[in-house]
Amino acid sequence: xxxxxxxxxxIDLIFKNEQDCKEILRNALARSNQEVINEMVNSGLxxxxxxxxxTGLKWKLTAEQKVDEKFVICNADEGEPGTFKDRxxxxxxxxxxxxxxxxxxxxxxxxxxxxYLRGEYKFLVPNLKKExxxxxxxxxxxxxxxxxxxxxxxxxxxxxxxxxxxxxxxGKRGEPRNKPPFPTEIGYMNKPTVINNVExxxxxxxxLKYGAKKFRELGVxxxxxxxxxxxxxxxxxxxxxxxxLGMSVQDFVDDFGDGDTKAVQVGGASGFLVPRKRFGxxxxxxxxxxxxxxxxxxxxxxxFNSSRSMYNVLNNYLDFFEEESCGQCTPCRxxxxxxxxxxxxxxxxxxxxxxxxKLLKLTDTMKLTAKCGLGQSVANSxxxxxxNFREEMIY
Amino acid sequence: MDFQEKLVHDLxxxxxxxxxxxxxxxxxxxxxERFLSEEAILKIAKEMSIPAADVYGTATFYSFLDxxxxxxxxxxxxxxxxxxxxxxxxxxxxxxxxxxxKVGETTVDKKFTILQTNCLGWCHKAPAMxxxxxVYTELTPESVVDILREYRxxx
Numbered sequence: 337x338x339x340x341x342x343x344x345x346x347i348d349l350i351f352k353n354e355q356d357c358k359e360i361l362r363n364a365l366a367r368s369n370q371e372v373i374n375e376m377v378n379s380g381l382x383x384x385x386x387x388x389x390x391t392g393l394k395w396k397l398t399a400e401q402k403v404d405e406k407f408v409i410c411n412a413d414e415g416e417p418g419t420f421k422d423r424x425x426x427x428x429x430x431x432x433x434x435x436x437x438x439x440x441x442x443x444x445x446x447x448x449x450x451x452y453l454r455g456e457y458k459f460l461v462p463n464l465k466k467e468x469x470x471x472x473x474x475x476x477x478x479x480x481x482x483x484x485x486x487x488x489x490x491x492x493x494x495x496x497x498x499x500x501x502x503x504x505x506x507g508k509r510g511e512p513r514n515k516p517p518f519p520t521e522i523g524y525m526n527k528p529t530v531i532n533n534v535e536x537x538x539x540x541x542x543x544l545k546y547g548a549k550k551f552r553e554l555g556v557x558x559x560x561x562x563x564x565x566x567x568x569x570x571x572x573x574x575x576x577x578x579x580x581l582g583m584s585v586q587d588f589v590d591d592f593g594d595g596d597t598k599a600v601q602v603g604g605a606s607g608f609l610v611p612r613k614r615f616g617x618x619x620x621x622x623x624x625x626x627x628x629x630x631x632x633x634x635x636x637x638x639x640f641n642s643s644r645s646m647y648n649v650l651n652n653y654l655d656f657f658e659e660e661s662c663g664q665c666t667p668c669r670x671x672x673x674x675x676x677x678x679x680x681x682x683x684x685x686x687x688x689x690x691x692x693x694k695l696l697k698l699t700d701t702m703k704l705t706a707k708c709g710l711g712q713s714v715a716n717s718x719x720x721x722x723x724n725f726r727e728e729m730i731y
Numbered sequence: 732m733d734f735q736e737k738l739v740h741d742l743x744x745x746x747x748x749x750x751x752x753x754x755x756x757x758x759x760x761x762x763x764e765r766f767l768s769e770e771a772i773l774k775i776a777k778e779m780s781i782p783a784a785d786v787y788g789t790a791t792f793y794s795f796l797d798x799x800x801x802x803x804x805x806x807x808x809x810x811x812x813x814x815x816x817x818x819x820x821x822x823x824x825x826x827x828x829x830x831x832x833k834v835g836e837t838t839v840d841k842k843f844t845i846l847q848t849n850c851l852g853w854c855h856k857a858p859a860m861x862x863x864x865x866v867y868t869e870l871t872p873e874s875v876v877d878i879l880r881e882y883r884x885x886x
Contacts, residue, residue, distance in 0.1 A: 420852040491795035507753030509792040568854035
């Protein structure tokens with residue numbers, strides 16, 4: 337199949353080779369806390385891990401806490417299927433991430449920071465430690481009392497959920513906490529904590545260097561700035577791309593698809609599957625855009641062509657969720673098991689096709705009653721696959 | 732003091748007895764012994780003055796903190812969607828044929844264990860695997876055998 341390729345605009349901010357973090361830090365540290373918070377708020381930057389909480393507001397709320405001890409944590413527990421951009425950022429521009437952490441620390445009043453690095457990325461440690469030594473020297477020179485340590489994860493997807501991550505760092509099972517209270521009040525060691533995704537922190541460097549105005553020029557309303565996307569699956573050009581937020585799935589597919597794209601999974605296994613007929617009506621960004629459906633993503637974009645069975649895709653996701661559910665709350669623990677058992681039973685003809693509707697109702701219950709984002713978000717991929725590819729589930 | 736006793740003792744001395752040091756200590760034992768034996772768990776509990784049930788409960792939560800004996804080299808093949816699409820099964824098959832064991836098993840010489848794992852974050856270079864902490868990507872049934880042959884023939 338021949339297609340005339342329309343290419344999306346490639347942004348070069350995050351990975352740009354800039355070695356001026358001392359200057360950026362010096363300038364940022366010289367400004368008042370309020371000024372920096374305003375800059376962050378005005379930039380419109382939202383959390384790049386996927387949840388999309390406004391970063392400036394997170395910093396502001398934590399800064400307002402009248403507590404002596406606070407923490408800054410960089411969430412590098414990148415585990416969502418189809419996501420691999422944080423590793424690239426930590427490999428190529430770790431000093432930008434560290435600069436973001438240091439500025440945040442100064443504003444909220446933290447002396448200690450951690451990078452929670454997933455166990456699968458342990459090979460990054462020697463290089464990161466070298467970066468940390470260099471960075472700590474710069475902080476000493478600038479007179480900022482702040483130190484960053486690496487904390488290793490040990491192979492648990494759920495620890496990317498912020499409160500599970502705190503539990504893990506406290507030496508416990510990585511079981512999410514109830515919210516509220518939020519980490520801005522009660523986080524690691526029950527102290528106010530800013531926890532930001534790797535990419536979010538790297539963007540804060542960009543904002544501090546170029547200003548909120550420049551950042552806002554990228555993207556669309558409610559979804560400002562650029563975003564690093566992890567592109568995989570049936571594409572001739574898999575890899576990591578920094579693109580503007582707000583693009584339509586159609587434009588994305590025209591650029592990255594193999595000419596035979598059947599569906600795109602936006603946001604990993606916990607995100608939504610967009611079938612071909614909705615490519616034009618769906619855009620990538622945070623909720624709140626005026627027209628059409630807008631899907632958030634931590635950057636995972638998995639492309640499926642028509643050779644792929646959507647039953648196999650869903651089966652794979654459910655297998656993942658069933659294993660990675662922490663088991664703490666019943667809706668998620670039992671729900672994931674039953675969904676997996678259920679689609680297999682329908683496929684084998686042991687249950688009627690109408691059983692899929694029961695399973696859909698079960699995902700509604702999970703969405704409502706599961707304690708954390710894992711259990712709540714199983715409904716996203718399940719319903720978007722079952723509703724759009726029902727025949728493939730049955731025959 | 733036997734090797735394990737010294738290992739646990741040194742790890743606890745290095746990290747401290749506070750509960751928040753438990754993961755680094757468990758990871759330290761894994762680095763040396765590839766799994767957490769009942770004896771190791773009891774020793775950690777004693778040195779840190781926390782219940783053995785808590786140590787065990789924490790350890791069993793994490794897929795990298797094995798409580799079953801493992802080989803010197805733990806092979807973890809990614810089984811999540813993109814790797815599954817790009818031929819993970821053939822990779823597993825090739826490893827099983829080469830090592831003459833199945834997924835979940837350890838070779839008689841205790842050198843290799845084959846496991847499957849969830850997304851390793853190399854979807855753009857699938858299929859991927861870890862051998863202990865080392866990453867191998869864009870595997871083929873041939874390349875994976877070459878890689879493992881090198882591990883087998885070391886020393």
